[in-house]
Amino acid sequence: MDDVIVDADAELLARLRAGDEEAFLTLVDKYGPLMLRIALTHVRTRAVAEEVVQEAWLGVLQGLSRFEGRSSLKTWILRIVANRARTRGEREARSVPLSSLGPDAGEDEPAVDPDRFMPADHPMYPGGWSIPPHSWARMPEEKLLAAESLQQVRAAIAKLPPRQQEVIVLRDVEGWEPEEVSQALGLTPGNQRVLLHRARSKVRADLEHYFGGVEA
Amino acid sequence: MTAQGPIIPGGISCRELVELVTAYLDGALDGDTSGRMEAHLRLCPPCTEYVDQIRATARIAAVAAAELELRPDRDSLLAAFQQFKAR
Numbered sequence: 001m002d003d004v005i006v007d008a009d010a011e012l013l014a015r016l017r018a019g020d021e022e023a024f025l026t027l028v029d030k031y032g033p034l035m036l037r038i039a040l041t042h043v044r045t046r047a048v049a050e051e052v053v054q055e056a057w058l059g060v061l062q063g064l065s066r067f068e069g070r071s072s073l074k075t076w077i078l079r080i081v082a083n084r085a086r087t088r089g090e091r092e093a094r095s096v097p098l099s100s101l102g103p104d105a106g107e108d109e110p111a112v113d114p115d116r117f118m119p120a121d122h123p124m125y126p127g128g129w130s131i132p133p134h135s136w137a138r139m140p141e142e143k144l145l146a147a148e149s150l151q152q153v154r155a156a157i158a159k160l161p162p163r164q165q166e167v168i169v170l171r172d173v174e175g176w177e178p179e180e181v182s183q184a185l186g187l188t189p190g191n192q193r194v195l196l197h198r199a200r201s202k203v204r205a206d207l208e209h210y211f212g213g214v215e216a
Numbered sequence: 217m218t219a220q221g222p223i224i225p226g227g228i229s230c231r232e233l234v235e236l237v238t239a240y241l242d243g244a245l246d247g248d249t250s251g252r253m254e255a256h257l258r259l260c261p262p263c264t265e266y267v268d269q270i271r272a273t274a275r276i277a278a279v280a281a282a283e284l285e286l287r288p289d290r291d292s293l294l295a296a297f298q299q300f301k302a303r
């Protein structure tokens with residue numbers, strides 16, 4: 001954790017407690033995009049996500065007197081917005097796929113289609129690739145990061161179960177450390193990793209399909 | 217000609233390896249498993265490609281999100297803040 005960031009947050013926090021609007025807006029600018037991103041993993045529309053973020057800020061302001069700084073401001077805010085977003089998402093009564101219920105649901109979700117491996121009793125290569133991935137190494141960077149590829153990834157993430165979305169957004173988009181994510185989302189390190197693994201595996205599979213490697 | 221048994225580099229099959237990639241990249245595997253995974257990867261180009269693709273996926277996800285402009289509505293948040301203070 002960067003000490004400078006922590007100190008900056010401590011100073012902003014003190015000013016926020018004193019009702020300083022500038023401090024509030026600085027925090028909104030700093031953590032707003034992250035909060036929206038997390039809200040959008042649970043609710044369907046931008047408008048509802050904005051409402052969730054506003055509710056979360058009120059939660060932050062109401063909780064200010066109780067915040068003891070045992071977690072960082074960042075993880076504390078994140079926990080508040082994630083909780084609000086979950087509640088709101090459930091209320092939206094969207095059809096929730098079984099696998100989103102938690103890391104325990106859908107235990108047997110293989111990272112790669114089992115049909116792409118040799119059977120376990122194969123005499124030479126048990127469990128070896130029968131349909132290996134095509135190399136992306138020769139693909140030009142322009143193709144890898146083309147607007148359509150990026151859109152593909154956003155769509156792949158959007159259709160993941162909310163819990164997996166939360167983790168992949170924090171880990172791979174926001175670049176958080178595993179421990180921070182576990183703490184903010186109340187996950188064990190193992191569950192955090194399982195959720196990230198499933199999320200990345202599915203997004204990779206979608207990209208592979210898009211890049212024209214293998215039938216999904 | 218010598219009879220050959222099954223070839224399983226590092227004692228981990230490719231099918232097992234793909235389930236360990238996230239733990240491997242996080243440095244969360246125990247030393248023995250991590251060593252066997254590396255032994256496998258030295259001998260197995262498809263699995264090496266797979267690990268590279270997971271890394272690439274994480275990177276593309278970061279770029280994809282960065283290109284999406286996400287700024288909450290400052291004005292309505294400020295109004296909410298002022299209302300909160302006035303209570």
